[in-house]
Amino acid sequence: MAEDMNQVEVKDLNVGDVISGKVTKVEEKQVYVSVENSKLDGIIPISELSSLHVEQASDVVTEGEELELSVIKVEEDALILSKRVVLANKAWEDLEQKFNSGEVFEALVRDIVKGGLVVDLGVRGFIPASLVENHYVEDFSDYKDKTLTVKVVELDREKNRVILSHRAVVEEEQKSQKQQVLESLQVGAVMEGTVQRITDFGAFVDLGGIDGLVHISQLSHEHVSKPSDVVEEGQVVKVKVLSVDRDNERISLSVKETLPGPWASVTEKLSVGDVVEGKVRRLVSFGAFVEILPGVEGLVHISQISNRHIGTPHEVLKEGQEVQVKVLEINENEKRISLSIKDLEENVEEDYKQYQQQEESSGFQLGEMIGDQLKNLK
Template identity: 45%
Template sequence: MGTFDEKGEYTPRQVVENDLGSMSLDEAYSASMVDVEDGQIVEGSVVKVDRDEVLLDIGYKSEGVIPSRELSIRNDVDPSEIVSLGDRVEALVLQKEDKEGRLILSKKRAQYERAWGTIEAIKEAEGVVSGPVIEVVKGGLILDIGLRGFLPASLVELRRVRDLQPYVGRTLEAKIIELDKNRNNVVLSRRAWLEETQKEQREDFLANLKPGEVRQGVVSSVVNFGAFVDLGGMDGLVHVSELSWKHVDHPGSVVAVGDEITVQVLEVDLDRERISLSLKATQQDPWQEFASNHRVGELVYGRVTKLVPFGAFVQVGDGIEGLVHISEMSAHHVDLPEQVVTPGEELWVKIIDLDLQRRRISLSIKQAAEGGVVAAEYQEHFGEHAYDDEGNYIGGATETPSDAEAAWAEYYAEHPEEAQAVVEAAEADAAAEGDAPAGGEADEAQPEG
């Protein structure tokens, strides 16, 4: 063997004639060489580190070459980060002689062979492997467990993770779920490990969770059929039908990932470990609220939302729609609803029936035209002065002036001479009307013939 100087340079040992004894130089040379075969694992010292390869002295007739791609299971690594001069390294013989006569070795293949036996033993014992995440690939993560272990994205956590990048560099524990040496395939599942380690915690959590309880949670994911909410130990599902009292086209219109919400526990399935939740159960039922604040016979203001052959639907509250039957649209006969109203039109309607249990409200445009008691919220909106003590609309001079009237008042204030002319013209018209006899009365005063 040679030696390394203070600068790390390797110097082969010089063979002198006295070293040989009775052997010839060829005999001594042959005796000093190790015998290697393809696929054999050998050990040697690192004698040179370049950017694209490492030279390893294994006692063969020439140093073995480890290409940089064969140094580590990690891709695109700097050889100097993997080995240093003088390191003792195991390598697998890939090729005794390439076309240039070089011995080609692989450090990562030797590492793989050593690790494979350990991995097989761990899987047989249903144990756990551990290693740092070294790469994000399509569909998951690569862990360094002595070889490249693939962890699918769907098996990283108990629920699917969208962004895998933050896991790079973290050391994760996982179960081995698939092993195929011929295909160099190792599939891992961290979710299986989490389920196993958290089973007792989940059982305790579920045992202490009772239907009817109100809990705080954070929306963890939103899907087409609802939203999953993290309750601080497990996720529960709020089905789309339990998100709101109103119709919901997509759960994303009601909640978003990260929202903190209050939910009520509807059902706890211990066998399947599923929790059903409701968001709307913690909120005021708009139908109940409407029924509490209104009564049959009241006038309410609404907006036409939809026309049907038998009438029109009118929205009279947040998420509250009532039906104006075609017979209640007008005092005269109506063949089609569009003869009276159009979608988007706003108008007064009278409540003629309110069925909270069936969530149905019957309304009438025809009866609203006849007047009645206006609902309290509209009295406040239009001003109490516009209604008598019984809530009937009476209008009056104290009504808020229209925008046009206000504009004219401002104009006349700036042009008093025109205002005076208008006043004088009005007085002249009034005087003329007062002097002339009423046409009908004059005719009646004339004798017949």
């Protein structure tokens, strides 16, 4: 009688049927399940538990767990079942939908293999090394058991081929973020950025998804020979937005305009009558511009360069020359300082005249003193 009942039950189940089963026992290489409305034992071989390699069954299922299974073989005393087939069928349907829509989803990295990463999606998914990040990765060991956002870039059910990309997701996110930052930028805004790259003509600063250029002339109020003298890669700097070209995605920035100007409180550092050292920065037809403080230049008018008549400043001075100058006038509001070299020459002449007068008043001359000594020798 029992055999007849089993025969009836067995005839009701066919290869390909999807049934529910409850795990009753977990062995190392197989799992036993009880099948509803059947007195036959259900057996899941370890190879049918997952699309990926499984070392032992307990890594995948636990006793008492309810599973959806596919019948892959009907034997007289048991049903051979597969969890893998059910998961794969559902996975392919889901992946086809995600592939067609371009959906971004999460996947757990199960294994690191030569050439990339393996994920379990119900079917085996592969992320090639070149599609993991948008930069070179030397060692992928840290990616094991890590969840990545991915999208399907290639799908072929007949070849059981599923190619995924995390890089595509990262690049899309960066593009979106770049556009958002570009749209939000306003000329005159002051913000922080990170120096990404240094060139001969300036530094590129990341504003959070898009780079802007700080030209060498905008790095400091002082003269800059090369950008690396002022900034370094990875440095966080404050910048002011000078211009935004959204069509060509070009942004001009300035570090200089976020710093206190060299003319700030210049009258606290200089006074009329001060004698200071300076360097000739520019020679023009009407005089010489001399830098007397970092970023602060004063004009030595041609009439204040020398006591003798000169046709051009080039007759007396050259660019880069160190000179002593006297401060004649300071106009902080208009950022103008008048300087003189001639006045210092006059001081030298005056000092010499005073020396001569002192000699005369002392009652003897140098020549007389030498003459007396010569007489004594005779």
